[in-house]
Amino acid sequence: MRMRYFDYAATTPVMPDVIKEMIPYLNIEYGNPSSMYSIGRKNRKAVEESRAKVAKFINAKTNEIYFTSCGSESDNLAIKGIMMANKEKGRHLITTKIEHPAVLNSCKWLESNGFNVTYLNVDSNGKVNLAELENSIRSDTVLISVMYANNEVGTIEPIESIGEIARAHGVIFHTDAVQAVGSIQIDVEKLKVDALSLSGHKIYAPKGIGALYVREGVKFSSIQHGGHQENNKRAGTENVAGIVALGKAIDLVIKDFDKYNTNIKQLRDFYISEIESRFDDAKLNGDRFDRIAGNANISFKGVDAEQLLLNLDSYGICASAGSACTSGLATPSHVLLAMGLKEEYIQGALRVSFGLGNTIEDVKFLVDKIGESLKKCRRF
Numbered sequence: 001m002r003m004r005y006f007d008y009a010a011t012t013p014v015m016p017d018v019i020k021e022m023i024p025y026l027n028i029e030y031g032n033p034s035s036m037y038s039i040g041r042k043n044r045k046a047v048e049e050s051r052a053k054v055a056k057f058i059n060a061k062t063n064e065i066y067f068t069s070c071g072s073e074s075d076n077l078a079i080k081g082i083m084m085a086n087k088e089k090g091r092h093l094i095t096t097k098i099e100h101p102a103v104l105n106s107c108k109w110l111e112s113n114g115f116n117v118t119y120l121n122v123d124s125n126g127k128v129n130l131a132e133l134e135n136s137i138r139s140d141t142v143l144i145s146v147m148y149a150n151n152e153v154g155t156i157e158p159i160e161s162i163g164e165i166a167r168a169h170g171v172i173f174h175t176d177a178v179q180a181v182g183s184i185q186i187d188v189e190k191l192k193v194d195a196l197s198l199s200g201h202k203i204y205a206p207k208g209i210g211a212l213y214v215r216e217g218v219k220f221s222s223i224q225h226g227g228h229q230e231n232n233k234r235a236g237t238e239n240v241a242g243i244v245a246l247g248k249a250i251d252l253v254i255k256d257f258d259k260y261n262t263n264i265k266q267l268r269d270f271y272i273s274e275i276e277s278r279f280d281d282a283k284l285n286g287d288r289f290d291r292i293a294g295n296a297n298i299s300f301k302g303v304d305a306e307q308l309l310l311n312l313d314s315y316g317i318c319a320s321a322g323s324a325c326t327s328g329l330a331t332p333s334h335v336l337l338a339m340g341l342k343e344e345y346i347q348g349a350l351r352v353s354f355g356l357g358n359t360i361e362d363v364k365f366l367v368d369k370i371g372e373s374l375k376k377c378r379r380f
């Protein structure tokens with residue numbers, strides 16, 4: 001049976017050109033970038049070229065980019081690292097109730113170590129309220145961390161306005177842009193963002209590579225200690241092949257940004273309109289307009305999404321209930337709860353996320369199979 005993949009928000013396949021670019025760094029140019037001889041120096045050069053690409057991509061300076069192992073590590077390094085390094089100013093940070101667990105659990109860890117966290121509410125579309133955010137700022141507030149786009153419902157937060165508020169109050173501003181990269185063009189200067197997380201495997205690079213941008217002059221501590229790599233901020237021999245792959249994936253995103261997003265958005269909008277016209281008690285979750293191109297999160301009232309997923313799997317369809325990080329657990333989505341969804345809608349939320357491998361025929365197949373699966377699910 002042919003597999004049809006609609007879970008690009010969970011991870012993406014590595015593009016052939018990316019694989020081609022990274023392989024030499026696994027088997028031929030395998031030197032350690034810290035070594036002085038030529039294959040070492042070649043690796044150093046490759047790492048720095050990739051760093052320059054990441055920097056240019058978000059309008060940052062090369063020395064403001066730190067490579068990590070994943071988006072989760074970037075979030076940990078930003079949040080813990082900034083809070084630990086700025087204790088003389090205070091111990092308070094502001095985030096939202098709908099962040100990725102990498103942010104939320106970093107905040108929980110800080111709370112258990114004497115820091116204070118304010119968790120902002122969101123409205124029924126998943127957006128933060130700017131007045132509530134500004135009112136939460138205290139004299140001891142060090143950091144605001146608000147995600148650029150939500151991984152479950154796709155809602156885009158008003159990052160530029162938050163950046164202005166943070167800057168006006170002298171508070172550092174971090175955003176988890178893992179879902180936004182590739183879907184939204186990012187300019188850290190325009191956004192007044194001081195720290196930004198991104199991850200390779202959400203943009204067709206392999207798993208195990210991420211990056212963190214931190215604005216020059218913003219103090220942050222290392223949370224992984226050892227050698228002097230990454231300007232003393234992240235010890236560990238560099239994942240050179242992964243770093244090269246991330247640079248190449250970014251090249252491809254830049255080259256085909258409009259084409260990708262136009263296609264993906266068309267598929268997504270077709271899917272949403274088909275579902276809404278065919279199923280009466282389907283409800284779109286997240287902001288209808290301010291959402292990233294690939295995301296469609298729709299609740300089917302009274303249906304158990306896990307059961308729906310199993311049915312879809314029997315047709316070779318890969319999708320997600322809530323987010324991949326929490327599915328498998330019986331706990332309801334913290335994002336949908338924060339948006340105030342009723343129980344019968346939370347359980348029935350199906351996240352479909354589109355990417356480069358999808359076609360309109362795939363989407364028609366998906367909609368048909370959702371129809372068949374719903375009939376089966378509702379019979380029980």
Ligand SMILES: *Cc1c(COP(=O)(O)O)cnc(C)c1O
Pocket residue numbers: 009010069070071072073075100102147149150151176177178179199200201202210
């Ligand atoms: C996937 C994701 C992460 C985690 O990235 P990993 O590279 O898988 O650790 C963090 N935040 C958001 C919004 C994500 O979608």
